[in-house]
């Protein structure tokens with residue numbers, strides 16, 4: 001299989017803006033995933049690529065520019081190391097990052113209209129320099145970066161920046177791609193690894209490469225959320241294992257939960273999604289021995305539980321929104337449950353909501369936004385059958401708040 005990609009940024013001389021860069025990166029990743037033998041890189045129009053798209057430069061700060069440059073360098077490295085034959089077809093000027101794109105490929109075909117320029121050093125940027133040096137040698141690379149404003153096809157061919165000069169790009173590229181596709185895939189991969197040579201990575205470039213993958217902030221947030229959740233699980237497990245009466249256990253669990261919320265416990269977005277029709281309980285953790293479980297309980301605006309009891313102890317802390325709780329007296333033999341009091345619980349507040357005796361309450365969202373609560377119970381709440389009470393007759397029914405699978 002052969003993959004072709006055409007750089008096509010009309011009106012921008014095929015400059016590499018964030019969108020074009022992302023499309024190229026994705027196309028390469030897809031080609032690798034699909035087992036393509038060759039990746040042919042072309043360009044629409046007369047210019048191969050005019051380099052970075054700096055059309056929005058007035059709005060960009062140092063950090064934005066750095067992120068863009070690093071993203072491009074990362075893309076170049078992916079092209080240089082992709083386990084398929086890469087072929088650049090150059091039929092016009094290739095400037096800056098555009099010239100680096102060509103240099104990153106295994107075969108670099110150019111027509112008489114091809115030319116190259118590396119203006120980066122003039123604004124203090126060294127991009128793709130180590131690779132260019134490996135490709136053409138130290139002196140020619142220095143010459144390209146320091147002295148030459150522009151090199152034509154003959155000079156590019158002489159120093160090895162181009163591998164072949166052709167009159168027509170298409171047929172030779174097709175011939176190369178077909179030759180790669182005819183090889184055993186493992187042989188091709190090994191052949192490319194050996195003939196390309198290996199770059200040695202220095203610590204700073206390793207750091208930059210790892211940090212430059214898109215979504216760094218999301219990754220850090222996810223890690224922070226996971227480690228905070230693990231701390232909460234460990235804390236609750238210790239509080240439960242210490243034993244003692246129900247009051248002692250819930251007191252310790254409440255302390256742990258209060259501390260976690262005070263530190264800004266973050267939850268995966270998938271466990272904060274309200275259900276359109278009913279309140280839901282997402283499992284955050286169920287102890288393997290069933291001694292406790294931690295749930296993310298979500299009420300959308302207007303949603304409420306029935307009046308119910310629990311059969312296990314429970315501690316509730318509010319993550320976001322407001323939880324409206326109405327407590328009822330233990331049930332009389334017949335008649336409507338009698339309300340005792342009601343409370344509004346706000347973010348960061350923690351309450352011992354449930355006890356093993358017949359504690360009745362009803363819970364609803366208490367504001368105009370969904371309420372997300374962290375509920376810790378003394379058992380696997382997703383499997384415990386509980387009693388509900390009819391608000392007018394007190395008639396008893398049975399229900400289980402089955403776990404809801406988190407949205408991905």
Ligand SMILES: [Fe+2]
Pocket residue numbers: 308309310353354361363
């Ligand atoms: Fe409850």
